[in-house]
Amino acid sequence: MQLLPDIYQLSGSLAGLGGDQILGPWDECNSYLVDGGSSYILIDAGNGENIGLIFKRMEMWGLDPDKISTLFLTHAHWDHAGGARLFKDRGVEILSSKETADSVASADHRCAGFLYHREMTPVTVDRIVGDGEIVSIDALEFEAIHLPGHTLGCMAYLLTFEDRRILFSGDVIGTLGWGDFGWDGSVDFDKQRYIASLFKLQGIPFDVLLPGHGMGSYTDPVKRVNISLNQALIQWR
Template sequence: MEPKEIWRGIYLVGGAGISHPADCCVYLADAGPKLVMIDAGAGSGAGAILSNVEALGFEPSRISHLVATHGHIDHIGGISRIKEATGCRVIAHRRDRDAIELGDPALTAADLYGIEYWPEKIDTILGGDETAQKIGDLEFHFIATPGHTPGSIAAYIDMGEGRVLFGQDVHGPFSDVWGSDISEWKRSMEKLLELEADILCEGHAGVFRGGEVRGYIESQLLRYSRV
């Protein structure tokens, strides 16, 4: 697969078939003078992710912010390399701070992947249920979506063509080791449904459009309905 535009100004630049087999889906938003990256992959694919950004016609140095949706290695392992290359600021929730800044191999799930994680400082620490931040020409809304991990977040932006939701790892999975809470996750998914997004950019399942967005989230709620 090649990096591609999936919505006007929104790009897929990383993932298992694009940058490295261990990577989550990595997205890029064009915010005019700045670029915003959503997650960073597991680490080994960081160079490929940056090359994909270039292949789409962007200078990686324009990446001003990197949103870490939660503290698992397949989403945060590439932060140190991308931050070193671009000088970007990392945005994440305080409840996943120990995973990102301290790098506990259980919290990051690095022990499951057999990958070494290089801890990184969070520059903008989110707290509470929702925070809005203007980055370049776009306003990002960050929503706490605990459940998969305590500090999981989703982000959405309203563009002229509709609402784009970055809802990484809607599908779970869950583990007591990471501090997962399925009851919290179910409430978080209800919050995502209320957003009525036109596009869902998921962490591993890819991109959903229109009615597929609600259908996918509801299918995951049904999947775990007896848990």
């Protein structure tokens, strides 16, 4: 579904793709597409099991799957990165943090395939991005923001688009409709780093929050950050 001009949600339970596995809406992430003009940029690959339906959906909207040039991974969990190898095989360049790159290359328990009774397919990331790094694609600029905690490699991506600052947060925040933090069962989960990341995110201005699961927030999205931080301080200290 189209969320904003030239920004689409390709998968996720609220987009009608996902929710068929043992953990319901958490088996497939929200995968986003940004139309950069000459090429498309994806935020997260999804688990890979719905890629055919994703391509059919794109074609219904007049979007050519062959124009996908770049894939940003927010983290290594199977529901976000399980399909990365399929895009790699189509010639798509994959970008992520170093920690995420290490995890998806080894396809070990950091990818949490066990949570879904699935095995992660190993994939090699093409470009490592660091905290604060700007990635320019077509006329667009994405800022990478390292927010470890949910996993050690969690990266959000901030896009300024038509005077809006749009944050693709992955699972750092926004898993449910009212704002919260992601699953705390990952083998590289870290409570104190998570709290520090939420404090960091609290200081970053943005206008739209597009999370890894659940609904986006277009009105006062920073409030969802505050709710998440408050809950983390209550539950984890």
